[in-house]
Every structure is written in structure tokens, then in C-alpha cells.
Amino acid sequence: MNKIRMILNWGASCGGCDVSILDIGRAVLDLPNDVDILYWPVALDFKRKDLEALADQSVDIGVINGAVRTSEQEEEAKIFRAKCKSIIAYGSCACFGGIPGLANQFVGEDLIARAYREAPSNVNEEGVVPSRESERNGYVLLLPEFASEVRPLEKLIKVDHFVPGCPPSTSTVAELIGNLGAIARGDAVKKIFASDKSLCYDCPREKTKEAKRVEKLYRPHEIIAGNERCLLEQGIVCLGFATRGGCGARCIAVNMPCRGCYGWLPKMADPGAEAMSALAAIAGDWEDYMPPAKIFDVLDAVKDAVGTFYAFSLPSAIINKKRG
């Protein structure tokens, strides 16, 4: 059997996705038996020229983690698409924008001002900021312009498979590796490597599926949550009900709520809006009727709706970017 030809790259990412591949353990040592890795900057010394030298469509699988923020990331994603028969968006950033996508709440000027004028450690009395054009010793100096927004990979190139998670869990990675041969052959393989049902169905807690009102909402540091009962029922906003399963419910295992890294459910039109709506429907201590103003009182614990409901998905939301 011919080896699978594969290339891997990172965009606007943190490296955690690459570490998640190493976390499969001894199996990583066997990868070279089945797979020829022809580009992977974090681990191998192939350079840009080596990537460019690959013939178009000569690579079976390209794996990209990280969102797209800069022109180079955009360029490399397009090179990957040209070289590869199949492209895998790996991790929440490539799939949905991820945590760095929260930057879409701000325009570039705000970022500059914070970093170079306001940060308290700066010594910058003249308020110098990097500028596109500035003069030094009689020469005009140029700096690159800003990228205006964080985009998930799919907004730029066609993606064949999605592997969500921040980062994907070891079980998800193992499933992907088990399917590499099928993907390389072009066999029918599932498009999204996660459950189509909500995390609640995988949740180890006893009473997750019971119909209960949430009398009062708490932020996680305000109460010591019990280990057995549904976190949402205890008043802690847990996004498990609106998030695909497949992660292994690890955050919940240490008594912390889900923040949605495996992405929203197939039937939802917008990642956060429907979760907010569903939460409002169960909030408050009432039987038949509750005045809307009281619902707002209960929901007042959520001071940051974007960070709570769109932590991993803002660039994929219907309203996804602050315009300058």
C-alpha cells in the first residue's frame, strides 16, 4: 500500500492542536509507517520552498489548524487547497474562528491603542504607535496594514472535513487517524468528527436530562457546585445542551461548565442566539407565568453575552464583526 501523503500547518492558532496530535502517545512514533509528512513547521524542517515545490493535487490530505487572520495565512491556506485532494479543518479555530475570534468584537484601532498607548508598562510619552508610514533619518518607512477580521477556514477555501474541539480530544484524534486511509482514498467518511447530538446525551451527571427550572444563575466562582447534579440545574451556565458531544465531557468531569468548543448543533441557525433563547425559557423560579422583567433579573448574572454564548464561534455567527 502506498503511504498517505500529508501536510500540516497552523494559522491564527496557539499550537495546542499540534500538541493534541502528539498526545495520542506511542502511536505517534508509528505515523511514519503509514504517512509521509511533507510539511509540518512545528516538528519538521521543511521550509516554504519545499511546500511550494509539491505538485498540485499530489498530496492526499492537508490538515490546517487555526483561523485565518493574516495575508500569509490566507496565502498558505490557498496553497494547501491547491496541493491537496482533501482539506481538514482541525480544531475550533479552523472550524468556527475559536477564542481568537472574540477579537472580531473590536476594530484594529482599539487594539493598537491598547497595546501601544494605554498598556501601563509602556514608556511612550509621545504616544508613538506603529504607523503604516513613518519617517526616520529622511526615509519613509512602511509597515503592513491590519487584517480586518478573524475568519474560519471555510470562509476562504473549500473544506472537506471538520474536526472540532479546543483542541480535539484524544478519542476524536484517534478516530480521525483511523479514517485517514479512507479519506485519502476518497471513500465516504463523515464530514464532521463529532456527535450530531448535544453533549447532555454524553454527560455523566445523573440528572442532566430532567426537566427543571433554573431558579437563580451563578457565576462559577460564586458557588461550590455539587459533583452529581446537572451544572445548569445548579444555576451555572453550561452550554452542553447547545453543543455537539464528542469531547468526553472533560470540563464537566472536574466540575466546570461547558463553553461550547465542539460547536453548535446541526439544527441551530446561529451558534449563540438559540442557546440564549433556550436559557431564557428555563430561567427563573415560576410555575405557570413569570413576568418578562423577572426573567431579565435572573439573566442579569450574565454580564458578557458574547463571551458566554459565542466564546468559540463569534466569526461564524450571523452578527460576527464590529465594523470600524
Place this chain on the structure above:
Amino acid sequence: MTRKISILPNTRLEGHGKVEIILDDDGNVIDGFFQVIEFRGFEKFCEGRHVEELPRITPKICGVCPGAHHTASAKACDAVYNAEPPPAAKKLREMYYSAHMAHSHILHFFALGAPDFVLMGEDAAKRNIFGLVAAVGRDIGMAVVDNRGYAQRIQEIIGGHPIYPVSSLPGGLSKPLGEAQREEIEKMAVSLIDFSKQSLEIFENLVLKNQELVELIASDLYRHETHYAGMVDRDNRVNFYEGRIRVVDPEGKEICLFEGADYLENIAEHVEPWSYLKIPYLKKVGWKGYIDGPGSGVYRVNSLARLNVAEGMATPLAAEAYDNLYRFFGGKPVHNTLAYHWARLVELMYASERILELAQDPQITDTNVRNIPSSKPSEGVGVVEAPRGTLYHHYVTDKKGIVQKVNLIVATVQNNAAINMSVKKAAQGLIRNGVVDDKLLNMVEMAVRAYDPCLACASHAIPGRETPGVRIYRSGKLYKRLPEC
């Protein structure tokens, strides 16, 4: 004709970087730069968030040292709420954190750094972890994978996930440690100590017994006399989780010792209109440019810096390894940049011994791991020694605990000036009369790799666009490249 050599991308390090080397008419190096070429913008988009979410958000700055951001963030949250965690929570955090250091140092030494030493003369395609395993044997490869796996598993038990921890929050931890889990951690710690011994032996056999490599490590090519900064405990021994920041001059004399909360009095950041990167320096000395010596505000952080500022290690086998390192170089501080790799292994031993000590501490399974904050939130600073150097998180909130301002000084940025100096010096020493090949260029990259730079961290707040830089020509010669670092 001026000539430019680009090393793009820098490989076997975390994040997007490249090296640019500028040659004159004769093919000798005029200048060398290390450019960080990515952008995300965390400081700004953390504004408006619930502060207790920052220990879950800021780890996404870096997937190789997420535990450092999680822990510094949790400590900043403790300070924001003035909520001291119970003793068991602090010990569990430190145990978690020691495992985190072990993971990062194993990863860097074996997967990123060691191929340079063991496979120096090899083809680029073989100079990697797979080539290393082929050269040193599958048994060592399995030991590396297994023991890094144990470090990940310990983090998973306490933090909830082997990579992205979630369990620390203002005032402590979300869950105590059970007895069965404690036993599991204790066994893994014993293995990690054995593995640390084995790693130090590997370094001795493959590097210190190789005269060519010893000469390289000792050579002036990879040497800078700078200040050093790092965290120490009350007895001036290395500490990753808690302590004061000690700064020593190039002679090793203490010039400051400060609490993390006072970082603004000791560290400042320089801003240039023509570069996106800020440059931290010692406030007391001032910014004097990219130069060595006691008169320069340039300081270095990360493993060797921590050993240089300390008077020793707090655990017995690490203390022995520490003494061996200084005996080899015949004095302190050690200024040889490639010794950062060795120092990482000394710290791996300390981290492993510390996990075992804590796993055997009777208090570690105490179920009281959280104090619910009772005071109004306001402002706080959290500091840890990240694998790559001192990490500062500084938050200001409103009275509801909503983040108003965030300032981060991350480990790698503090080595930024030194990395640029190291690239230039290595390039000038290695590339003569236009003679250059892959092996020499990799030796330039080795100057970068020794710092284990994490560009994901460094670029948390660098707004830039990833174009390949701007060139300024003067009289037909390249005058300046931007960004300059």
C-alpha cells in the same frame, strides 16, 4: 550586490517566525533579524469578559504553555477578589504546574531541540523527532512519549484536560483530588524522576562527551553577557509557582528583588514607530539598544536565566544536576545560550521531584479546595515562571468582576532583544564570504531555538499583518528591514 537570505518559516518552534540575514557585497553578514509574523490581540478582547473566565480564555494564547497562562490568570483572579486559596488548592495548583513544566521541557528538548545535537550533520528531512528516535532507538522514543504522556495525564487529572486546563478559578480549584488519583500521580512521578535521570544521562553521553558539540556550546558564537530574571523562593531557590522575581547583572550580583505585583516599577516596554514588537527592558537600567553588558537594560528569561538568578534547586537530585552544570562551565552566571537546553533538563528533574513531594503530602487530598470570594473585585497581578520565562497577568475589573483592562508581559517577549542579538551574532560568525548552506542556516536557527521561543505567546497582542516585511534601500543597498524584530 546586497543579498538577502530568508529562513521561512522557522521550524521546530512554536508559532510563526522567520529569520532574515542581510549580506554585503562580499557575502558577509551586515545584519540579522528574527521576525515574529502573526497577530491575534488578546489584551483587548479580554475586556468586557467575566474575569473568572480569563483562566479559561487566556490559555488559548499558547497551546504549548496553556498551563502557565491558566495558573497566572487564576493567581491574578485570586488577587482581583482578594481570595486566598486554601492550602490544598495551592498545593494542587503547584503539582499541576510542575507537571506542566515537565511536559513542556520534555517536548522542547526531545522534539524540538535535541535533533540539532544528535542529527547535526544530517539531511534536513531527517533532522526531527522521527530521525532522533531512529538514531537513539525506539526504547528511548517510547520513554519520551510515555513520560510526556504522564505529565499530560497529571495535568488532566487536576486541570480537567491534558492541554487546556479549566479547574482553577478565583479562590481555588473546582474539584479536590481523590485518593485513587493521588496514587496514580505518585506512580507517574516516580517514573518521571527516572526519566529525568535518563534524560540527563542522554545529554551527557550524546552532547557533553562529543568534543565538537562541547566546543560549540562553549563558543562565543552562542554567548551573550546579559542580565537575567526569574522567580525564587525565600531561600533564593528556583520556584515556578510562587515567590519573588530576582534580577542579577552579568556578574551574577542581585540588582532587584521584587513582588510580582510591583512589576511596573521594574520592567518597562519600549515602543518604536517603525516596529510592531515592543521590547521589555529593566527600568532601573534603561533601554540602551540591542547590546550586551551591565549598562544594557536587556535581560534574559527562561531556564538558564532561572538557574542563573537562583542559588540552587529545592530538591536533592535537581540540586546535584544544578551543581554539575555550573561545575562544567566553571562559574556563574553561565552566558552560553545553548546551555538553556541543559538547564531545561535540570528543571525537568526539579519538576518531577516536586510532583512526588506534593503527591506524598498528607494535605494534598484535603477536600477544602476553594474559598468563595467575599470582597468586591478590583485589580490584581498574577505571576508564574512559564516554561519560557516569567509571565505576568494584570487585570482591572469593575465592581461586578467585569474586565476593564488587561496587561500581559509574556515570557518570550522578554527574550526578544536577546534573540535578535543571538541571530545576528550567529549569522556573522557562521556565514563568511557568501558561503552558506542548509547546515549553517540551521545553526543560525539553533540560536533561536535555544530560547524555545513561543511566538504564539509573543504575538498575543502584536497587531500586524503577515506580509514578508518591508525593505528600505539606501544607495542600492538594503538599509533597513521592517518590522525590525
